[in-house]
Amino acid sequence: MKSFRLLLSIILAVYMTGMGCLVNAQEANTSAINVTIAPVQYASVNGDVGKFRALNWMKDGGDAGISDITFLKQINKDTTLEAQGSAFLKTDNNKGYMLLKKGDLAFLKIDYNAYRKYFDGTGGVYPNEIISGAGHTDYGKIPSQYQGAKPNSPDLQMDVSFFKLEAGLGPVSDPFFDVAYEHNSKDGNKSLLQWAPLYPSIGATPQTNSASYKKIAPAWASINNYTDTITLKEKKDFAGITFKADQHVEVDYNHSKTYMQYLNFPNTVGTTYQNQLNTVDDSPNAKLFGSGVRAEKWMLNDKTFTALGYHFSHINATDVMQRMAYSSTSLGGVLTARPTSSSSSGLSHSKSS
């Protein structure tokens, strides 16, 4: 996944460099070009940095890049090349769009968008529920003793990207034949609201004494999720009726590992802690096949519209889940693993409308 994103970033960088060269090359010509450069972009935060990042969808600190580049080139009488893009490589916030078209005959379109989503490290902690005297200065963040169990960086952030390659015959806005490939991905760590319980005292059992604890200890998940889609669309006018057909195949791959820490916070410092870390390793995957046909007709001088459509989709899904519990008798002690359950499920589902 990371190599795919890297490849796309390199393609985008080469593409932007190419655009830069074209900027110089085209100055003498009539091609329309606009470039907006952000040489320095800096956000200084005095307060909760994690909260700032999560709520404003941006990282604090400095960055630089091209905030917008637009290019329009008439290659020959019928053929035009349009391109738009932006790139902030440090924060992985990149966009690219290219359209090559030959009149109303055919076109090729590329669309790419990538950005990073940030989460604060609280994992759903109520800010006002800080336990005093527990000896924890990093309360509300991922405790350092569990960071080893976390596969990636301790920052809760997720890279989201979208890539689409589309080719068609006919006008761009209304092709009679269109084929497209789409790739969506999410990769990183996110906070969850499935908060784990915080035991007020050793021996309190949530299942039997639910009123004695608050469900406020942090929880987070490591996510690797991508979707590949191929879509075919066709349109034909016959006897005054427009017939449309589409087919798409989609492969979804998901893998998430959820971490929920159960903590004991005794009222006095120095009392033995009892810790537990529960993990849920879940891999729901799906393959989807969908088909649709549709007939449309405008009548009475385009005043009346009638359509008849049928859409059928079939999803074949599987899910494998493994739940584990790690426990120790002291804070920062060795966590001993014991599997709690392992399950798998397969499901096939069809829907038509």
Added chain:
Amino acid sequence: MKLRMGMLHQVLLAAMVVFIGCVAYAPTARAEVKLQELLKKAKYVGTDTCATCHDKEFKAYKLSTHARINIKDDTTGAEGCETCHGPGSIHADAGGGKGVGIINPKKNPDTCFACHTDKKIQFRLPYHHPVLEGKMSCTDCHDAHGMDVRPWTATSEKGVNEACFKCHTDKRGPFTFPHDAMKEGCTTCHQVHGSVNDKMLLARDVSLCLKCHAFRNFADGHNDDFARAGACWAAGCHQQIHGSNFYPRYTY
């Protein structure tokens, strides 16, 4: 002395930031101003002119909810397409082209916010989809020209949550034990434009669940203690709340 030097540093830093800001944003402002200046000279040409090239959008638009508010502005002459895209004479004279002498709401949601002011406010709430940040646009979820402007209306052959599942594929299922709330749509629990609650939930605690499960003393022993202890989906309870493949009460 120390205080003065500190103040001097702060003033210099502020001046530098302002200068850099001007350098960084001048081209953006210039491009925007250029378009606005250009559009001042443009004239409204009418929807029929747009339809000569954009036949597909024109026909789809006639079926859309937006077409129902196609009221001509007598002072400017704006109606139909030009209500959102601005006067189109320069665009038409130039022979068209993406963004050539025309407003593209996909790049700037302000056009949508001119009418949908409530949505702009919702995007200003702490937890929101990143439309104002420019990472998404209204058109990623809404087809402004189409009959299915609101993705969860019954005017589409596709499912009510299709717009959400485009990105949130892991929530689609199908699940062996689906949560019935999903059939009503993701908006049963999520305020999709923005919310004061994390994950854009309508409520952050059990009151969200009690919207539907509004009865006390559940048959299997739930009582007020559970409600006070935290949200239903937390602490090893109903964690797989979108649907489960293994257990009908969504605990895993």
